[in-house]
Amino acid sequence: MIKFTQMKRLLTILIGVTAIAAVAPSQISTETYRLQPEDVITIQVYRVQEINAVVPVGPDGNISAPFLGVIKAGGKTIKELEADLTAAYVDRLKLNDPIVSVTIREYRRLKASVNGFVGRPGIYDIRPNDRVLDLLSAAGGTSTDGRADLSKAYLVKKSSGERIPIDLRALLTGDASQNYSVEDGDLLQVPEETDSRIVVAGRVRQEGPVTYREQMKLSEIIATAGKIERRSRLSKIQVFRPLPGRPSDFLVIEANLIDFESGKDPAQNIIMKPGDLVYVPDSGNVDFEIINSIANVFFIFDRIGINPFRTGN
Known part of the structure; x- marks a missing residue:
């Protein structure tokens, strides 16, 4: 025959396991979790139907326990709160060895x-x-x-x-x-990877960082950044390469991609290293697209009788 104390422990475990299985994911352990405001708990006392309530933990960490009123719950584990409630029901309601079960019905977000x-x-x-x-x-x-x-x-x-x-x-x-x-x-x-990237500046369509890949070559960097026709001086590209252990010093490498693209010198398509800075200078050529747009503006001014260079009397 099972002793009453053993039966009591068994019933407490069964009540707790049943409630947890119903409302909480199986991977959540309530043994070490400490109650917080906005948690919702269920309070039950075995064979005392009047004490069966679902109560939230208030912003101040307190709950309103059945027949007891305000009880501090915030910061306590389930076992600690069960012990406090058991003592309170014995002291205030004179219950004889009550089996108190507290389960978490809903966790705060x-x-x-x-x-x-x-x-x-x-x-x-x-x-x-x-x-x-x-x-x-x-x-x-x-x-x-x-x-x-x-x-x-x-x-x-x-x-x-x-x-x-x-x-x-x-x-x-x-x-x-x-x-x-x-x-x-x-x-x-x-964070962003800053050590293993290459920065492109100068006369390209998109200045800024380019993600480095093993065995990446200069032509790939320029293709990613985008050259500007008649403005990107690909014959005078400069690559600034940091020297190991000397962050303020750079090895300057000049590369002529025009010679590479024409097949004259394949070695000009140098292999890049993380941390390189690629500078593409301006070609110095006249940008005819800009000239055409300016000419069109002056043509419109002339047609409507406006001289933008005429000063007032």
């Missing part, structure tokens, strides 16, 4: 942010025990344009302000030790 070079930066709902990979997945993973610096991501903990470095490349290839837990208000930052 926990949120964490993802910034930087991910698929969808923003603020996302999270659940207790979610981890970095869960949050990154909600944000659509890392950006697909190769601009994310996977080795320099970090997690900022709201509770402590601590900044935890994360190597996402290692994490995504199986290093689970960096899959840290994510809590309400945390921020995952995925």
Whole structure:
């Protein structure tokens, strides 16, 4: 025959397991979770039907427990709150060894942010025990344009302000030790890759960074940035290459892409390195498109009798 104390423990476990299975995802553990404002809980006392209520945790962390009134719940685990309620029901209602069960019916909406070079930066709902990979997945993973610096991501903990470095490349290839837990208000930052890119400036259609690839050549950089006919001086391109250990010093390489394109000198299509800066000078040629547009304006002025250079008397 099972002793009453053993039966009591069994009933408590069964009540808790049944309620959790009904309202909470199986991966959420309530053992360490601490109640917060906006959580909704269920309070039950075995064989006392009058004490069966669904109550929210208020903004001040308090609940209104059946027949007890205001009880502090915020910051407590389920077990801690059950112990407090049990003691209160014994003391105030004179219940004899009550079996009190508290279950989480609905978690407050926990949120964490993802910034930087991910698929969808923003603020996302999270659940207790979610981890970095869960949050990154909600944000659509890392950006697909190769601009994310996977080795320099970090997690900022709201509770402590601590900044935890994360190597996402290692994490995504199986290093689970960096899959840290994510809590309400945390921020995952995925910065831009700045070391492994090439910057283009000068007479091109689109100045700025270009994502570096292994064995990338100068002609690919110019094709990506877009040359400007009659203005891009491809015979006098300059590549500024940082010298290792000397960030203020550069090796200047001159390249003639005209000779490469004509087949005269294939070696002019140099292999690029991360951190290179490519400068395309102006050809100095007259831009006939601009001249034509100016001529058209003056033609219109002449037709309507306006002399833009005439000064008043």
